Amino acid sequence: MSLDTAPRLDADALLDDPQTRIVVxxxxxxxxxxxxxxxxxxxxxxxxRRVVVLTIDPAKRxxxxxxxxxxxxxxxxxxxxxxxxxxxxxxxDMKRTFDEIVEAHAEGDRARAILENxxxxxxxxxxxxxxxxxxMEKLGQLRARDSWDLIIVDTPPSRSALDFLDAPKRLxxxxxxxxxxxxxxxxxxxxxxxMKFLNVGMSMMTGTLGKLLGASLLRDxxxxxxxxxxxxxxxxxxxxxxxxxxxxxxxxxxxxxxxERDALREAAYFVERLEADRMPLAGLVLNRVHxxxxxxxxxxxxxxxxxxxxxxxxxxxxxxxxxxxxxxxxTASTGGTDTADTTGGTGGTDSTGTEGAAALxxxxxxxxxxxxxxxxxxxxxxxxxxxxxxxxxxxLPGDVHDLAGLRDVAELLTAQEAPGA
Amino acid sequence: MSGLQRLHVVTGKGGxxxxxxxxxxxxxxxxxxxxxxxVEVEGRQGIAQxxxxxxxxxxxxxxxxxxxxxDVFALAIDAEQALLDYLQxxxxxxxxxxxxxxxxxxxxxxxxxPGLRDVLLTGKACEAARRQDKHGxxxxxxxxxxxxxxxxxxxxxGVNAEVAGLAKAGPIHNHARSVMxxxxxxxxxxxxxxxxxxxxxxxxxxxxxxxxxAGLQVGAAVxxxxxxxxxxxxxxxxxxxxxxxxxxxxxxxxxGGASRGARAERLVAPLLRQAREHTxxxxxxxxxxxxxxxxxxxxxxxxxxxEGVDLAGLYRxxxxxxxxxxx
Ligand SMILES: Nc1ncnc2c1ncn2[C@@H]1O[C@H](COP(=O)(O)OP(=O)(O)OP(=O)(O)O)[C@@H](O)[C@H]1O
Ligand SMILES: Nc1ncnc2c1ncn2[C@@H]1O[C@H](COP(=O)(O)OP(=O)(O)O)[C@@H](O)[C@H]1O
Ligand SMILES: [Mg+2]
Ligand SMILES: [Mg+2]
Numbered sequence: 001m002s003l004d005t006a007p008r009l010d011a012d013a014l015l016d017d018p019q020t021r022i023v024v025x026x027x028x029x030x031x032x033x034x035x036x037x038x039x040x041x042x043x044x045x046x047x048x049r050r051v052v053v054l055t056i057d058p059a060k061r062x063x064x065x066x067x068x069x070x071x072x073x074x075x076x077x078x079x080x081x082x083x084x085x086x087x088x089x090x091x092x093d094m095k096r097t098f099d100e101i102v103e104a105h106a107e108g109d110r111a112r113a114i115l116e117n118x119x120x121x122x123x124x125x126x127x128x129x130x131x132x133x134x135x136m137e138k139l140g141q142l143r144a145r146d147s148w149d150l151i152i153v154d155t156p157p158s159r160s161a162l163d164f165l166d167a168p169k170r171l172x173x174x175x176x177x178x179x180x181x182x183x184x185x186x187x188x189x190x191x192x193x194x195m196k197f198l199n200v201g202m203s204m205m206t207g208t209l210g211k212l213l214g215a216s217l218l219r220d221x222x223x224x225x226x227x228x229x230x231x232x233x234x235x236x237x238x239x240x241x242x243x244x245x246x247x248x249x250x251x252x253x254x255x256x257x258x259x260e261r262d263a264l265r266e267a268a269y270f271v272e273r274l275e276a277d278r279m280p281l282a283g284l285v286l287n288r289v290h291x292x293x294x295x296x297x298x299x300x301x302x303x304x305x306x307x308x309x310x311x312x313x314x315x316x317x318x319x320x321x322x323x324x325x326x327x328x329x330x331t332a333s334t335g336g337t338d339t340a341d342t343t344g345g346t347g348g349t350d351s352t353g354t355e356g357a358a359a360l361x362x363x364x365x366x367x368x369x370x371x372x373x374x375x376x377x378x379x380x381x382x383x384x385x386x387x388x389x390x391x392x393x394x395x396l397p398g399d400v401h402d403l404a405g406l407r408d409v410a411e412l413l414t415a416q417e418a419p420g421a
Numbered sequence: 422m423s424g425l426q427r428l429h430v431v432t433g434k435g436g437x438x439x440x441x442x443x444x445x446x447x448x449x450x451x452x453x454x455x456x457x458x459x460v461e462v463e464g465r466q467g468i469a470q471x472x473x474x475x476x477x478x479x480x481x482x483x484x485x486x487x488x489x490x491x492d493v494f495a496l497a498i499d500a501e502q503a504l505l506d507y508l509q510x511x512x513x514x515x516x517x518x519x520x521x522x523x524x525x526x527x528x529x530x531x532x533x534x535p536g537l538r539d540v541l542l543t544g545k546a547c548e549a550a551r552r553q554d555k556h557g558x559x560x561x562x563x564x565x566x567x568x569x570x571x572x573x574x575x576x577x578x579g580v581n582a583e584v585a586g587l588a589k590a591g592p593i594h595n596h597a598r599s600v601m602x603x604x605x606x607x608x609x610x611x612x613x614x615x616x617x618x619x620x621x622x623x624x625x626x627x628x629x630x631x632x633x634x635a636g637l638q639v640g641a642a643v644x645x646x647x648x649x650x651x652x653x654x655x656x657x658x659x660x661x662x663x664x665x666x667x668x669x670x671x672x673x674x675x676x677g678g679a680s681r682g683a684r685a686e687r688l689v690a691p692l693l694r695q696a697r698e699h700t701x702x703x704x705x706x707x708x709x710x711x712x713x714x715x716x717x718x719x720x721x722x723x724x725x726x727x728e729g730v731d732l733a734g735l736y737r738x739x740x741x742x743x744x745x746x747x748x
Contacts, residue, residue, distance in 0.1 A: 028436070029435035030435060030620075059620050122536055157435055262436075293690070293694055294691040294692055297676070297688060301676070305675060305676055306674070308673075308675065309670055309674050312670075312674075352659050352660065352663065352666060353660070353663060353667050353669055353670040354666075354670045354673070355656070355660075356656065356657075356661075356663075356666070356667055356670070357667050357674065358670075359651060359656055359660070360660065360667070360695070360696055361671075361674070361692070362651050363651045363692070363695055363696055363699055364695060366648075366649070366651065369727050370727060373728060397699075397701040397702045397705070398702075398705050399619045399620070
């Protein structure tokens with residue numbers, strides 16, 4: 001099974017379908033999730049939809065060119081869209097999103113007490129999974145506002161694509177955990193029978209932890225937990241609601257990967273996970289794929305030809321000191337006849353032509369080796385998941401940092417013909 | 422061994438090759454009969470994958486021998502385990518520790534205070550770097566840490582100051598302060614791995630500024646996955662100026678006819694297009710190199726291994742590092 005037989009992902013059809021309300025771009029770090037999300041946003045808007053793109057960590061120049069480098073944690077309209085629709089974009093501010101939840105759910109003094117607590121501050125800035133949770137939260141908020149008919153979400157730069165799905169639950173279960181319940185309401189958590197044991201347990205524990213961490217630290221934790229208590233239930237309920245939103249019809253996942261082993265392994269995990277959780281996978285975006293307009297010339301032949309030319313070049317230079325070596329003479333002379341047959345009057349530039357051609361051939365050989373490697377990795381994925389629709393995006397020589405670049409990526413993403421090959 | 426450096430912290434943007442470079446560095450530092458410890462702190466078993474071994478336990482284990490004789494040990498540090506160790510070591514609290522764990526308290530403590538988790542992780546690495554045998558000799562010539570990515574590294578290392586502040590007294594406070602002393606000393610250096618691309622270089626530049634600001638010593642920039650420069654602009658211009666000569670040369674090399682529409686002639690345009698992409702990329706890489714040069718750090722380069730990094734490839738990278746880096 002190879003990639004060439006995989007069904008082709010029709011991204012335009014996905015974007016044009018009014019039933020499509022949320023598109024989630026996920027994948028391993030650095031593969032092009034943010035780029036893909038932004039490119040799809042531009043495309044959908046230029047084809048008439050009213051779109052918002054929630055980006056997490058756009059490259060600086062990309063954010064600047066979209067006008068979303070100022071962090072105000074809410075969508076702004078992107079200028080320069082050429083078409084009937086509208087594009088809004090924003091960059092997630094994780095801490096601010098967290099603060100906003102606290103402010104929305106706790107009154108003045110209580111909210112302030114939480115926001116100022118040192119533990120809240122370290123939790124909101126650094127808890128593994130906070131970013132994923134806040135991305136989900138923001139997605140829920142955007143959806144609730146109902147001002148856009150298409151929301152495209154980028155996902156945080158996690159090491160693993162699955163983090164996006166798992167982290168909110170982890171945060172939820174952590175906040176709901178047994179120990180937190182003990183700290184907040186020891187008696188309640190233990191029930192009648194368990195109460196005594198737990199109280200003993202508690203005092204031993206707070207004693208130990210107090211010794212270890214210093215009593216003031218533990219007091220900070222307890223105050224924080226007590227103040228957050230009412231919020232916890234809310235957190236979990238909200239996380240669950242957003243999770244359900246991801247399972248609802250109208251949501252589509254795009255898995256982004258580069259044709260490299262690690263990235264495609266992550267992509268495969270993600271595909272399997274979506275299936276298990278009955279979340280709708282639209283397809284795989286294979287990004288930064290290399291191509292060649294001269295793929296009919298193999299790496300081996302190109303290298304052999306380059307060597308032939310090197311030897312010829314030495315001969316042409318006529319520096320008798322350097323011997324070209326006997327092995328080359330044969331090919332060189334046949335080559336010579338061929339040249340004479342087919343072209344005329346290149347004598348003067350022959351040695352530049354020879355050197356140039358040898359360099360071009362070496363470059364080509366390198367390119368073909370990359371292609372072969374990428375093809376092997378892709379085919380392995382295709383063998384595992386032959387049903388997944390795929391689209392490819394060529395590796396552009398530079399990075400993608402403006403609307404024009406995004407349009408190029410979108411054009412490749414939605415092209416119905418496999419490029420090059 | 423250059424100077425006092427014992428603890429090498431390897432960071433970089435996600436996916437740039439932190440784990441690979443950390444492992445290659447540990448191998449290079451172990452060359453000629455030395456002994457190094459390679460530690461990971463994110464519970465991902467990246468080291469085991471790279472060395473093609475079983476998942477690492479929370480235990481220092483020999484995983485490779487270095488060229489010229491020498492040993493690389495590895496350890497996957499786990500924050501919960503480190504806390505339990507710590508409780509046991511200072512309080513002989515083995516069983517209480519286990520009870521705490523059952524209640525979820527250990528998880529709670531290491532999670533709610535990310536700073537605490539970090540101090541346990543860095544603390545363990547510092548301990549290994551300082552550890553001496555009964556003759557007062559260092560057990561490891563160097564410890565190399567496969568650290569969290571650039572975006573989190575300053576917090577991760579500097580967090581000990583934060584913990585020391587949060588825990589205003591008590592053993593954790595003291596522990597955090599002593600770890601911080603090692604981390605900010607001349608014995609510790611933070612190295613940054615980057616690619617010659619916009620985002621990783623930008624992160625490197627920002628990261629170096631942050632690290633320096635926090636009083637941490639930055640060691641080297643390691644440019645990873647460098648692709649060879651096969652043709653420069655001048656060569657390309659010269660070649661492109663005379664497509665007929667190129668066609669003739671390709672034809673002479675046996676790739677078909679050179680006349681218009683013949684096989685060799687049809688190769689010229691796509692080959693030139695590839696060359697243009699190549700020189701365009703080289704030009705972008707030059708700007709990235711210039712940005713890195715402004716950091717005034719020693720800079721080492723590792724080639725892209727097109728087939729990916731297997732064990733043989735890892736030794737090759739380690740050899741490259743050893744050649745360039747005065748270790
Ligand atoms: N010089 C190289 N040539 C070819 N491939 C490389 C090279 N260095 C690293 N790689 C590959 O790049 C991928 C990422 O490398 P590695 O896992 O070391 O990065 P990392 O920075 O530790 O990633 P993470 O942020 O996920 O921890 C791996 O597949 C690795 O084999
Ligand atoms: N097809 C492509 N060709 C060239 N560069 C690309 C391509 N796709 C992405 N990039 C570049 O790769 C870098 C990482 O992309 P990004 O979208 O931020 O990845 P992620 O969000 O998955 O971490 C950016 O500098 C981006 O411009
Ligand atoms: Mg991103
Ligand atoms: Mg790693």
